[in-house]
Amino acid sequence: MERPHRGTQLELEIDNLAFGGQGVSRVDGLVVFVAGGVPGDRVRAVVTKAKRRYAEARLESILRPSPDRIGAACRHYGSCGGCRWQSLAYPTQLKYKERQVRESLERLGGLTDFEVRPVIGMEEPWRYRNKVEFSIGPGPEGPLVGFHPPGRWDQVLPMTECHLISPEAETVRTRVEQWIRKTGRPGWDPRSQTGYFRHLTVREGRATNELLISLATAPGELPPGLPEALLPEFPKMVGILHASNAGQAEVATALPHRVLHGRSFLFEELGGLRFKVSIDAFFQTNTEMAETLYARAAEEAGLTGHEVVWDLYSGIGSIALYLARRARAVLGIEVVGPAVEDARDNARLNGIGNATFLEGNARVVLKEVLEGRAALPPGLEKPDVVVLDPPRGGLAKKVIMRAAAARPARIVYVSCNPATMADNLKDFAEHGYRLVRVTPVDMFPHTPHIEAVGLLEPTS
Numbered sequence: 001m002e003r004p005h006r007g008t009q010l011e012l013e014i015d016n017l018a019f020g021g022q023g024v025s026r027v028d029g030l031v032v033f034v035a036g037g038v039p040g041d042r043v044r045a046v047v048t049k050a051k052r053r054y055a056e057a058r059l060e061s062i063l064r065p066s067p068d069r070i071g072a073a074c075r076h077y078g079s080c081g082g083c084r085w086q087s088l089a090y091p092t093q094l095k096y097k098e099r100q101v102r103e104s105l106e107r108l109g110g111l112t113d114f115e116v117r118p119v120i121g122m123e124e125p126w127r128y129r130n131k132v133e134f135s136i137g138p139g140p141e142g143p144l145v146g147f148h149p150p151g152r153w154d155q156v157l158p159m160t161e162c163h164l165i166s167p168e169a170e171t172v173r174t175r176v177e178q179w180i181r182k183t184g185r186p187g188w189d190p191r192s193q194t195g196y197f198r199h200l201t202v203r204e205g206r207a208t209n210e211l212l213i214s215l216a217t218a219p220g221e222l223p224p225g226l227p228e229a230l231l232p233e234f235p236k237m238v239g240i241l242h243a244s245n246a247g248q249a250e251v252a253t254a255l256p257h258r259v260l261h262g263r264s265f266l267f268e269e270l271g272g273l274r275f276k277v278s279i280d281a282f283f284q285t286n287t288e289m290a291e292t293l294y295a296r297a298a299e300e301a302g303l304t305g306h307e308v309v310w311d312l313y314s315g316i317g318s319i320a321l322y323l324a325r326r327a328r329a330v331l332g333i334e335v336v337g338p339a340v341e342d343a344r345d346n347a348r349l350n351g352i353g354n355a356t357f358l359e360g361n362a363r364v365v366l367k368e369v370l371e372g373r374a375a376l377p378p379g380l381e382k383p384d385v386v387v388l389d390p391p392r393g394g395l396a397k398k399v400i401m402r403a404a405a406a407r408p409a410r411i412v413y414v415s416c417n418p419a420t421m422a423d424n425l426k427d428f429a430e431h432g433y434r435l436v437r438v439t440p441v442d443m444f445p446h447t448p449h450i451e452a453v454g455l456l457e458p459t460s
């Protein structure tokens with residue numbers, strides 16, 4: 001076959017899913033990625049990018065649907081940038097996620113001789129998100145509060161539903177959009193850097209039945225009346241915040257804010273503990289599966305009540321405090337100041353006296369701890385178990401080196417990105433730790449994302 005170029009029309013059999021979630025087809029040794037293609041589909045697609053080793057193609061029509069293809073639940077499927085896997089039956093999504101974890105560790109990490117436990121999925125894989133961030137942009141009938149179309153950071157889609165959030169969060173979105181339109185102020189246009197309303201964040205305490213929202217705008221006083229418009233319908237709204245974004249970046253967090261009503265945090269309950277979660281602090285977005293994840297991490301930590309545990313990247317202290325009840329003492333390290341304050345408050349709130357939290361970059365704080373320069377209760381400087389739960393970018397090499405230098409009997413690696421996990425575990429192998437087993441946990445149904453809990457032990 002002649003090499004395809006931009007604009008070539010192809011008929012393709014989709015036979016796999018790539019790590020990012022696109023369908024994969026092979027034509028005469030060339031890999032073609034087709035967004036929206038499902039393994040088992042025969043599709044017609046048009047090449048949009050042609051490189052030497054691979055091509056990307058846009059799905060034009062499905063000539064023969066895969067038996068795993070199902071009707072998407074949401075009317076915005078395809079036009080909205082979220083939940084790309086809605087057209088794939090949930091058991092099939094899980095199968096591919098498990099495979100993705102295994103293949104990342106084998107191919108990217110070069111790891112062998114480890115066990116992959118069956119992926120743990122959700123029983124009811126909808127409306128699981130306890131936090132949502134909407135963008136606000138200009139629309140034909142006034143500002144729109146919603147999500148971006150795929151690849152279009154400068155546009156916001158008109159929206160009526162989202163099946164990943166609660167019906168109540170959907171209604172909050174509608175009411176805020178209605179209120180915004182009444183103010184007569186414009187939505188933000190990121191291209192021209194003009195407009196006023198920029199983002200809406202809605203957080204929920206699933207177990208506590210609390211709602212917290214933050215409306216981010218360009219600088220300038222918010223028109224009056226937002227609390228009055230929302231509180232009669234949502235008496236469980238414990239906080240309404242106005243955040244001010246003077247910058248160009250499309251961010252909704254870590255902005256200066258003013259409390260218009262109530263407080264700037266909510267409470268959530270998980271694993272028998274109560275957590276204070278500030279508006280900007282990281283908290284697992286799927287409360288139900290966070291319990292499963294933490295239970296799995298606790299099992300791998302193998303605690304008997306006598307151990308010292310380090311929890312690096314501890315956020316508001318959720319894993320640290322979950323484990324503290326079964327350990328002698330716990331040390332959490334976290335870079336975001338308000339999250340560390342939350343973690344300390346959470347220890348008090350739950351009557352947990354054996355947890356210490358240090359604020360700072362894990363790389364730097366670990367060095368201080370290893371060199372005996374950190375102010376710590378006695379015994380905490382030598383861990384039996386180290387838990388690592390880094391952001392998607394994974395661990396810095398020096399964190400790996402320092403965690404290994406502390407010589408814990410077990411390292412529990414909680415990852416939201418199998419690719420960086422694989423890379424990090426390759427480095428751990430060089431520092432004398434091998435992966436014993438890994439359990440994929442599906443925190444993000446209908447998206448290609450997957451969480452995994454790995455257990456590492458010393459090789460000698």
Ligand SMILES: C[S@@+](CC[C@H](N)C(=O)[O-])C[C@H]1O[C@@H](n2cnc3c(N)ncnc32)[C@H](O)[C@@H]1O
Nearest residue numbers: 282284313314315334335336361362389390391
């Ligand atoms: C995936 S979250 C995990 C939080 C917590 N373990 C949980 O389950 O809720 C990663 C955390 O690492 C923090 N973080 C990011 N970079 C860091 C660094 N260099 N040093 C310490 N903490 C960092 C983030 O603020 C975030 O709270």
